[in-house]
Amino acid sequence: MSQTVDPRSRLSTSGAVSAASGEAYSAAVYERFYDSPPQEETDTARTWLARGQNFIVAYSEVKAGATFERKDQPDEYVLILQDEDMSASVTAARETREIGGFTITIVPPGDSSITVKADGKIIRLFSTQSRDLADKTANEKDYREHHPHIPPLELWPEPKGGYKIRSYSLDVPEEEGRFGKIWRCTTFMVNVFPPQHGPRDPSKLSPHHHDDFEQCSLVIGGQYVHHLRWPWTANLAEWRDDDHELCGAPSVTVIPPKAIHTSAAVDPGVNLLIDIFSPPREDFSKMDGWVLNADEYPTPPDMDDA
Template identity: 55%
Template sequence: MYDKSDPRATLAAASKSTASTFAGADFGLFYEMQPQLSKSGERTWLTRGQNFLVAYTDAEAGAVLERVGQVDEYVLLVPDRETPVTVSANGQTETVEGYTLVIVPPGDSSINVEQGGRVVRIFSTASADLCALCSNVESYAEAHPNIPPFQAWPEPVGGYKIRAYSLDVPPEPGRFGRIFRCTTLMVNFLDPQMGPRDTTKLSPHHHDDFEQGSLSLDGSFTHHLRWPWTTDLSVWREDEHALCGSPSLTVIPPPAIHTSRGMDAGLNQLVDIFSPPRMDFSKQPNWVLNAADYPIPNQN
């Protein structure tokens, strides 16, 4: 259910859920947790979903974040303009200004946070070493229901390499946020919300078979969540109205009905994460800003 002004109102409606068991939402409140990694000029918090995980880092000047033998692509998000980074991978080195999304190829890579600041890395859960560190690792001792097995999307045009995309993209009527995808992830750096969200234009909706990560970078959000009723009272879940500050990650499982409401008087900045990429968003003309680099799967 979307307000008519919401670009998502043009999407086909999700089917009525036939799920009979449900997982709860997960919350990584980084601002009130101890970091899972604290070493060499970095403090990193990690929280996961079924198919993706987020590593949020406060880095000191000169900190280097390394991955050795990374099994697949990952996304580096540099949300602040004053945080340039140098990214190296597989013999390629790129100096990247802040306020940029970078896709980092598989293999060995390093990120030099030259002046310090906050950076976010988003991985698939194929990175078992990082999964083991996540604050909510026990929540995924068994696979969550209603999510099919992960399947990566096709390799990028021209092969794997460092690809940097500026987030300095103005809003455009009919386009929803600023969406980028790779073989493993779709990331939507939503248009900034200044002040509280209009409560007459919320967007309660559900997903049949994929989870959503909502990464709060600035401000605070109330995540409203409701699960379907079934014939079995024992699987019913209470509604949640979770107020989460920044930085934090909320993982919304299918088929929970959900909508998020920015709360603060100033900037409320949310980033949505999906793994693998969403086909419905990918089919919308001009929604995925780097679609030319990353083909969609063959649907024949």
């Protein structure tokens, strides 16, 4: 980020936790795909899967011609082609679109297929309503029981004009006062950060917390240290040590509610990070101009009345 003041400081979710709730808190999840075998493997694709309470991250190394099909998909999912030289053909809702690289694409419910046109990497994001994928995730055991701090997933309103393939370029210029590059749909909010060249200034970190939702931080380039601290509860046995986890690319970190956290790029080269939320964040959605496709995806009526 180029701003001297983090735009999130204006949000109600910023700052430290004011008091312990008396309840135990969840641990963070760290899945380093580069240190583990894939959960799915074919002749043309190797796919790593990790999850949070409401979401699944599917990271795939692919060869040209690899095809990914979904049958009776219950809700929208997201395709990210980070590399500029990647491309894919996406078929869904009785249409086929050719998608270029450096894009984020929202794929509608129902039957769909993605065929990649070059060797490289792709990212797909699903809700945990896709049970076939949720059951394969590397950390499936972490969510066999519902985490009480996280509300169940409720889909946001359908897009204007109905479900269809919607694709957006990631080539969006930075803007003073706007935080990252944010898109949302009925299931996800995705924030793609501009490249961080070299380490983050350690005197300009941004520790904050979220009351009732998880944050997924997906490292796709360089290295980050994720710093986490948990509030104390009344029970000493439930206290947790701080985390200072070094995670390279590709890796998934799931940050639980209430944990004070900040992430610092540390690689001397290019560091690339994507933050993922499911369902979309209300606070970001209320910030004028932050959500780049807000004109297509309405907010819930109760949020508009708040």
